[in-house]
Amino acid sequence: MPTMNIIEAVRSALQIQMRADPRVVVLGEDIGKFGGVFRATSGLYDEFGADRVIDTPLAEAGIVGTAIGMALYGLRPVPEIQFGDFIYPAFDQIVNELAKFRYRSGGQYTCPVVIRTPVGGGIRGGHYHSQSPEALFIHTPGLKVVAPSNPYDAKGLLLAAMRQNDPVLFLEPKRIYRASKGEVPDTEYTLELGKAAIVRAGTQVTLVAWSGMVTIAEEAARLAEQAGISAEVIDLRTLLPFDIDALIASTQKTGRVVIVHEAPRTCGFGAELIASIQERAMAYLEAPILRVTGFDTPFPYSLEHEYLPNADRVMAAIRQTLEW
Amino acid sequence: MVAVPANEKDDLRRVLDENGAPLPGARIPSISDATLSRMFEVMLLTRIIDDRMSRLARDGGAAFYRKSIGEAASHFAAAPLRDSDWVFPSYREHGVWLWRGYSLQQYVDQLLGNAGDPSKGRQTPTHHAARWLNLVSISSPVGTQIPQATGAAYAARAQGKDDVVMTFFGEAATSTGEFHVGMNFAAVWKAPCVFVCRSNGWTGARRGAGRTFAYKALGYGMPGVRVDGNDALAVWQVASEAIDRARGGGGPTRIEALTYRIQGHTSSGDPALYRKEDPPENEPESPAAWQRRDPLRRLRGYLQHRALWSTAWEAEIAERCAQQVSDALAAAEDKPAPAVETLFDDVYEQLPWHLREQRAELLALPRTSPRPSSSIDPSTAPVSADPGEPR
Numbered sequence: 001m002p003t004m005n006i007i008e009a010v011r012s013a014l015q016i017q018m019r020a021d022p023r024v025v026v027l028g029e030d031i032g033k034f035g036g037v038f039r040a041t042s043g044l045y046d047e048f049g050a051d052r053v054i055d056t057p058l059a060e061a062g063i064v065g066t067a068i069g070m071a072l073y074g075l076r077p078v079p080e081i082q083f084g085d086f087i088y089p090a091f092d093q094i095v096n097e098l099a100k101f102r103y104r105s106g107g108q109y110t111c112p113v114v115i116r117t118p119v120g121g122g123i124r125g126g127h128y129h130s131q132s133p134e135a136l137f138i139h140t141p142g143l144k145v146v147a148p149s150n151p152y153d154a155k156g157l158l159l160a161a162m163r164q165n166d167p168v169l170f171l172e173p174k175r176i177y178r179a180s181k182g183e184v185p186d187t188e189y190t191l192e193l194g195k196a197a198i199v200r201a202g203t204q205v206t207l208v209a210w211s212g213m214v215t216i217a218e219e220a221a222r223l224a225e226q227a228g229i230s231a232e233v234i235d236l237r238t239l240l241p242f243d244i245d246a247l248i249a250s251t252q253k254t255g256r257v258v259i260v261h262e263a264p265r266t267c268g269f270g271a272e273l274i275a276s277i278q279e280r281a282m283a284y285l286e287a288p289i290l291r292v293t294g295f296d297t298p299f300p301y302s303l304e305h306e307y308l309p310n311a312d313r314v315m316a317a318i319r320q321t322l323e324w
Numbered sequence: 325m326v327a328v329p330a331n332e333k334d335d336l337r338r339v340l341d342e343n344g345a346p347l348p349g350a351r352i353p354s355i356s357d358a359t360l361s362r363m364f365e366v367m368l369l370t371r372i373i374d375d376r377m378s379r380l381a382r383d384g385g386a387a388f389y390r391k392s393i394g395e396a397a398s399h400f401a402a403a404p405l406r407d408s409d410w411v412f413p414s415y416r417e418h419g420v421w422l423w424r425g426y427s428l429q430q431y432v433d434q435l436l437g438n439a440g441d442p443s444k445g446r447q448t449p450t451h452h453a454a455r456w457l458n459l460v461s462i463s464s465p466v467g468t469q470i471p472q473a474t475g476a477a478y479a480a481r482a483q484g485k486d487d488v489v490m491t492f493f494g495e496a497a498t499s500t501g502e503f504h505v506g507m508n509f510a511a512v513w514k515a516p517c518v519f520v521c522r523s524n525g526w527t528g529a530r531r532g533a534g535r536t537f538a539y540k541a542l543g544y545g546m547p548g549v550r551v552d553g554n555d556a557l558a559v560w561q562v563a564s565e566a567i568d569r570a571r572g573g574g575g576p577t578r579i580e581a582l583t584y585r586i587q588g589h590t591s592s593g594d595p596a597l598y599r600k601e602d603p604p605e606n607e608p609e610s611p612a613a614w615q616r617r618d619p620l621r622r623l624r625g626y627l628q629h630r631a632l633w634s635t636a637w638e639a640e641i642a643e644r645c646a647q648q649v650s651d652a653l654a655a656a657e658d659k660p661a662p663a664v665e666t667l668f669d670d671v672y673e674q675l676p677w678h679l680r681e682q683r684a685e686l687l688a689l690p691r692t693s694p695r696p697s698s699s700i701d702p703s704t705a706p707v708s709a710d711p712g713e714p715r
Contacts, residue, residue, distance in 0.1 A: 025482065051482050057512055062471045062505035069475025072460060073410065074483060077475075089501075097468055105453035105461035106444035107670040141671050165673045194676065241676035 004184040006177045009151035010040045010116070013158040014078065016188045018048050021076060024162065027054035028063055028080030037082050038118060038177055064090035064115065068098050071111045078162060084119035084171065085128045091136075098167045099142030114161045118174035119147075120212040120262050121294075121308055126301035132211070132263035132294070137169050138240045138272070144193060145240040147171040149214035151182045153237055156191030163190060173212035180215070196243035198250070202232035205256040205318050208247065208273060210236040213260045213309060220260075220314035229318060239269060247273065248281050255286035256321045260309050265293040287324035290317045336550050336582065339557040342617050344625020353561040357632055362423075363403065363556055364627055367396045367620050368638070369645045370419045373428075376649050377435060381449070386435045390450045391585070392416045394524070397556040397619030398581040399423065401520045401563035402490055409567070410458040410480075412473040412491040414466070415450045416522070420492070424457045432652040438659040444670070445662040467497035470506030470519070477515035477576070488516045488570045490563075495523040495580075498537050507578070511544040516570035518563065519578045522553060524585040541578030553581030554619040557626065584614040664691065 004012065018024045026041055032055040035042030045053040056063050060081055067077040081087045087094070094115070101109045121130035138145050144166050148154040154172065161168040173180070199214065200221050209217040214235045221231040232250050236242055251257055257277060259270040270291040277289060292309045300307050339350045346352055355363075374391045381389040392399070399419030402411055413420055421431065433440035435449040443453045443461070453461035460476075463469060473491035480487040497503050498521060510517045521537050541548030547569075551562045559581055566577035627633035668675060668683040675683070 023483075054478075057505075057508055059501075059505045059508070061502055062474075062509045065468070065471025065502060065505065066475030066478060066509050069412075069472035069477070069489075070479040070482075071475075072472065073476040073479035073489075075479045092465060092468065093471070093502075096465060097463060097472070100463075101461055102672070103670045104443065104446045104451070104463075105455065105670075106442060106446055108442065108453050108455035109461050110673070144672070241678055244677060 001183040001185055003181050004151045004155075005179070005181050006148075006151050006154050006172060007038055007040050009155040009184050010158060010172065011042065011044070012184065012186070013155045013162070014041065014044060015047070017159060017162045018044065018052065020188075021162075023074060023076045024078060025052045025054060025070065025075055026078045026080065027056050027067060029056060029058050029082050031055065031080050036080060038174065040080065040116070040172075060086055060088075060090035061093050064093040064098060064113075067113045067115075068093060068101070068111055071113045072101070072109055076112050076162060078114045078116060081115060081117040083125075083129050083174075084117045084133050085131045087115075087117055087133060094137070094143070094167075094169070095140045099140050102166070103142055110165050111167050112165045114158070114168045114170050116158075116170045116172060118177065119171045120173050120175055121299055121304050122175035122212065124301070124304065127299045130299045130304065132171075132261065134171060134211075134239055135263055135267060135269045138269055142167065143240065144168045144238070145171065146193060146238050147173075147211040148237060149173060149176075149209075149211055149235050150180050151184045153191060153197070153235070155184055156189050157193065157237060159188060160190035160193050164193065168193075171211060175212050176215065191237070194238045194241050194243060196237055196246040197235045198232060198246070199235045200231070200233040202230040202254065204230045204254055205232070205258060205321060206247075206250040206254045207231055207233045207258050207260060207314065207318075208236060209233065209260040210239060211262070213262055216309055216311055217260050217314060219311035220318065223311055223315045224318050227315075229322065231318060242273070244276060244280070247277055251277055251281040252284045255284050257285075257289040258292060258314060258317045258321060259289065260292045260314055262294045262308060264296045265291055266296050268293055287321040290321050292317050336552055337558050337562050338552040338555050339561060340552075340555045340622050340626055342622065344622040344627075345629055346626075351561070353557055353564065355557070355560060357630070359403075360627060360630065361632055363400060364620075364623050364633075364638075365641050365645075366419055366422050367400075367556070367623060368641055369422055369428075369648075370396050370399070371620060372642065372645045372649060373418060373422075373431065376646075376653075377432075377449075380435075380653070386449055387437075388449060389435065390415055392418050394585050394614065394618065395522055395553065395583045397559050397623070398520070398522045398553040398583050400556050400559050401492070401518070401579060401581065403560055404564040404567055405488065405490060408458065408485075409487050410460065410473075410476055410489045412460045412469040412476070412489065413462055414469065414493045414497070415462050415464065416494065417492045418450070421452055421454070421457075421459060424454070424459060426452065426454050426457060426459065428648050428652045429655060430454070432649070432656050433659060436656050436659075437661070438656055439662050440656065440659045441662070444666055446670075467493060467500035467502040467506075469493070470497065470500075470502050471509060472506075473519075474506045474510040474513070474515050474517055474576075477510065477517035477570070478513050481516055486516075486571050488518060488567050490518040490520060490567070492520045492522065495521055495537055497521070498540060507541065507544045507546065507576075510576040511546045514573070514575035516573075517576040518566045518570055519576065520563070521578070521580045523580055523582050524553075538578060538580040546576050546578055548578040548580065550580045550582060553583030554614075554617045554622060556619060556623045583619075584611075584617075
């Protein structure tokens, strides 16, 4: 089985689906001949041509707005927003239009659009190349939000996203775009949306993470193991709808939960997870559910290493929940 | 307000004079007698609906209503389209819906948000959707449909079809980012799209500082044409040319239909709060002058000119339309609100766990209010900073 990084896995998924379904088009800024700023669409222009690998003018509201119109008419567009930080000009098109067409038309119109965008810090990108905006979109009825952490999941989830009929925001962890490598089949496969993965089994505490924070949680779990603590790591993979059953099952087993995310803490997705877990598993909890997150500041440039959750901070939270 | 400075009027396309007689030397579009008669009937029906529904809204029978009185000829830009062509409307092209075959009953059911609404009571009045007519679901934020129309036009061509996409918007939309984005993408892609701006004279300060909206099209390398938006024949003619051009691979066109809405934005609110003082009666842009250019009156005049009109014929249509409206309202009275279970349908293709859970939670509660949707009255809602009322 070949080894791929996340970029290669994404490209493989796009290529497979574009070969399988002539309705699939990709569009975005410099995604054609240039292959995209991270090269995710590299080679697609040569294989599929300018009509299906569409270089757009620089305007995110136009990229998403035209993708909506394409989908209404019958195409299956996969727009790329160059950085998650640039998605806000398209916010209205995503939350008020893309996510609402099915509902507001009484099911007459559907928008099968998959928006791909890289998110997260750790690349010395400063405020405008590092944000994790997932909570804004998880709060949007009608949208699905997917956030893989590794190449295998990225390919299987992207193929699944392109083969269902609801709009999806597909968040890719840019810090580990190339650093995360693993065995990925050349052939097609899908992973069901809405299902978490237990990436490490444990008994004393549950670590919940997604996207770029899964590797941090795994690193913390190894630190915990050295300290004689058995930590389970859940990669949520899909954030909306999220896998409540996996969270409750693990909570019932460990009784302790630490949630790790890069985005700011207040109203971050961790808050929703805590609420949902305690509503259903209060009797199993041995300690308050803790969060290790980015801070409630704009994303910093020089001090990003202080801002981003790391294994030591997660380890401190693990100890805190065990000693409570 | 003055919609267009007098010195820019020369390029305005017109076919009919104020009484509906062909202007000397004007090219008359070739429209069959049957089509002309139907145009008149739809225009008359639109006016009757506008009148009846705004009265219904004032009496509390509907939440509110958005009138189009005075602008009805501009809707006929959609008339030369084929059935397979698509339209992305704003919320004020009522004639487009009726022209394409949306039934009066569906129209009324949507206004009332009852179980007969094709959109299942999901949106406020005049936000229709009709997939079977290629009429796209309407949104309230102004201008959002413009890049969407461009995308649909791109998709039509990419799929090897020769469908054309038309989108409508008011002149206020030309100040939005999405107007420029949609126009620019369409021009770059040479998308088979026709952009129809209804300049109805109501934008005031929301308008830009530029001269006319058709000029904005020039900036994108797109032909822009200005037409007398109260002249149904001229509207038909410029739309036909733009549609043919788009279908033939010539790219998008921008049409500015100069018209005048005779009444305010919705059935609630006071237009005097945001509309400049009207010019005196003898001025060309006064309400009285626009009343003289009333699109229905002019089309009637043209039908008379073609010997297609009689008092009895119009009276028969008016009576029939009024009766249809009454029948539709009576039928709507018997229709319940959408079933409570449907609240959770169509958020996604399938119901995810959290919506299943919330649905069960709601269904377990005792039902108290049978028709909450018709009790919303924007006139009693808190006043926003913008007196332009709910969009």
